[in-house]
Amino acid sequence: MGTMTAAALALDRLRVTFDGFVALNDVSLNVASGESFGLVGESGSGKSTLLRAVAGLAPVAGGTIVVNGKPLGRKRDKAFYRQVQMVFQDPYGSLHPRQTVDRLLLEPLAIHGFEDTEKRILRALDEVGLGSGFRFRYSHQLSGGQRQRIAIARALILEPSILLLDEPTSALDASVQAEVLNLLEQIRADRKLTFIMVSHDLAVITHMCDRLMVMQNGEEVERLTASDLVARRVTKDYTRNLLVASEGFKRSA
Numbered sequence: 001m002g003t004m005t006a007a008a009l010a011l012d013r014l015r016v017t018f019d020g021f022v023a024l025n026d027v028s029l030n031v032a033s034g035e036s037f038g039l040v041g042e043s044g045s046g047k048s049t050l051l052r053a054v055a056g057l058a059p060v061a062g063g064t065i066v067v068n069g070k071p072l073g074r075k076r077d078k079a080f081y082r083q084v085q086m087v088f089q090d091p092y093g094s095l096h097p098r099q100t101v102d103r104l105l106l107e108p109l110a111i112h113g114f115e116d117t118e119k120r121i122l123r124a125l126d127e128v129g130l131g132s133g134f135r136f137r138y139s140h141q142l143s144g145g146q147r148q149r150i151a152i153a154r155a156l157i158l159e160p161s162i163l164l165l166d167e168p169t170s171a172l173d174a175s176v177q178a179e180v181l182n183l184l185e186q187i188r189a190d191r192k193l194t195f196i197m198v199s200h201d202l203a204v205i206t207h208m209c210d211r212l213m214v215m216q217n218g219e220e221v222e223r224l225t226a227s228d229l230v231a232r233r234v235t236k237d238y239t240r241n242l243l244v245a246s247e248g249f250k251r252s253a
């Protein structure tokens with residue numbers, strides 16, 4: 001089949017346990033290359049754990065992870081991070097405050113032995129809409145939105161094909177959130193990236209994703225398309241409650 005149908009990410013009965021507590025209970029999932037896939041569910045349902053397990057940041061107790069056709073072992077090697085990068089919710093925690101933007105962007109390039117670092121750093125800044133004026137700022141001198149743009153630039157600088165996005169805009173003000181989501185959407189289209197995105201905000205997921213999985217207690221509750229969710233074509237009360245909760249929140253906000 002063509003590249004459109006090739007799976008970028010395939011999880012088969014993926015299981016994560018923390019001291020016997022089952023955080024992810026045999027979850028299977030195929031995300032096609034170029035697709036944008038969402039994970040939703042109440043707090044503690046295992047969304048972050050799924051992303052973290054793929055990234056090698058959570059202990060896999062069973063099942064398999066296949067990235068671009070290649071099964072992953074226990075440890076993630078350098079080649080893995082050329083293909084898969086993660087963006088975290090909190091750009092304050094994920095970027096060292098006393099490093100310049102230049103240093104933050106240089107680090108992954110240096111680790112992977114790139115030589116044209118100057119060109120790549122300038123291109124990355126341009127791609128996230130910041131420009132070269134930001135290059136020698138410290139990350140503590142940036143706004144939340146600028147900081148998240150740098151986190152995105154850092155994730156993109158190795159030209160991965162898959163981005164794991166864990167609540168990438170939840171820490172931002174609504175207007176800044178929209179800008180960063182639009183930026184991500186633009187970059188995905190330009191680079192034909194695959195996204196797997198966690199958000200507690202169903203509007204963000206329906207805006208950004210083609211399909212989604214609803215999760216509870218580390219398990220899949222149901223699988224929907226974004227249009228199913230918009231049209232409320234859901235089969236489980238749990239999902240209906242998530243919809244009501246997100247609307248109730250919006251109305252009172």
Ligand SMILES: Nc1ncnc2c1ncn2[C@@H]1O[C@H](COP(=O)(O)OP(=O)(O)OP(=O)(O)O)[C@@H](O)[C@H]1O
Pocket residue numbers: 018021023041042043044045046047048049050200
């Ligand atoms: N390092 C850890 N040690 C022990 N338990 C953990 C660890 N990480 C996650 N858990 C547990 O695993 C479960 C799933 O957590 P996870 O962070 O994946 O949920 P989530 O759906 O992303 O929630 P939220 O929306 O609140 O981020 C929770 O019960 C959590 O307490």
